[in-house]
Amino acid sequence: MTAAPAPKLEIGVDVPWVTSWSAEQVIGVGPCPSVDGALAVGQAERPGQGEPLYPRNHLFRQRRSVREMLCPMCGEPTADGDRWTQTGRWTTARDIRAKGLGVWLPPEFADDRRLLDAGAIAPLHRACAERALIRCPHLKGMDDTRLKAFPGAWIVAALSVEARPSHALSNVPQRAVAAxxxxxxxxVPEQYGLNITTRLGN
Structure with a gap:
């Protein structure tokens, strides 16, 4: 007797849109539109091929989700009033600066300024966030599973590594660059007209 094939996983329902799949290999460093043409680490785009790697966000889709406020679950734009975070933690400007990300904060922010550190996870639609909480063992295991409304203003900070451009020839010395x-x-709660999506390109 032949076993029935496993049901196909649906992106946006069973697997978050931002999740990497095993067929999506890292492909090197080059200019990327997700960061205004700055150098970034690239990854193949083959969603749905292979196995979902739930703990790993796809590099390009993650950057797009943050820059374009796309829901990490379904990949569709989120709107003011329907942006929710499951993993965000309240913190202060002092703590953000202590993490080495102070360069992204306006200098006038006092150390005790209250901020919501969402990490690398863009806000979700409420319906998507509730579905993710039901389906994702990692989220269900968190100490705090309350949804938090995402503020109407925000700052985007780039996390980089030292890398060599993908076009580098093995016999030609290449200097490392930030990618x-x-x-x-x-x-940023109680702030209007901020939305600092600093130009990351040259």
């Missing part, structure tokens, strides 16, 4: 991997999102 963006992920973007980190910091919510």
């Amino acid at each position: 963006v991997t992920f973007l980190q999102l910091i919510g």
Whole structure:
């Protein structure tokens, strides 16, 4: 007797849109539109091929989700009033600066300024966040599973690694450059007209 094939996983329902798949290999460093043409680590785009790697965000889709406020679960734009974070943690400007991300904060922010550190996870639609909480063992295991409304203003910080451009020839010395991997999102409550998506290109 032949076993029935496993049901096909649906992106946006069973697997978050931002999740990497095993067929999506890292492909090197080059200019990327997700960061205004700055150098970034690239990854093949083959969603749905192979196995989902739930703990790993796809590099390009993660950067797009933060820059374009796309829901990490379904990949569709989120709107003011329907942006929610499951993993965001309240913190202060002092703590953000202590993490080495102070360069992204406006200098006038006092150390005790309250901020919402969302990490590398863009806000989700409420319906998507509730579905993810039901389906994802990692989320269910968190100490705090309450959804938090994401502020209407935010700051995007680039996380980089030292890398060599992918076009480098093995017999030609190439200097290491900073290449963006992920973007980190910091919510700024009680602020209007901020939305600092600093130009990351040259």
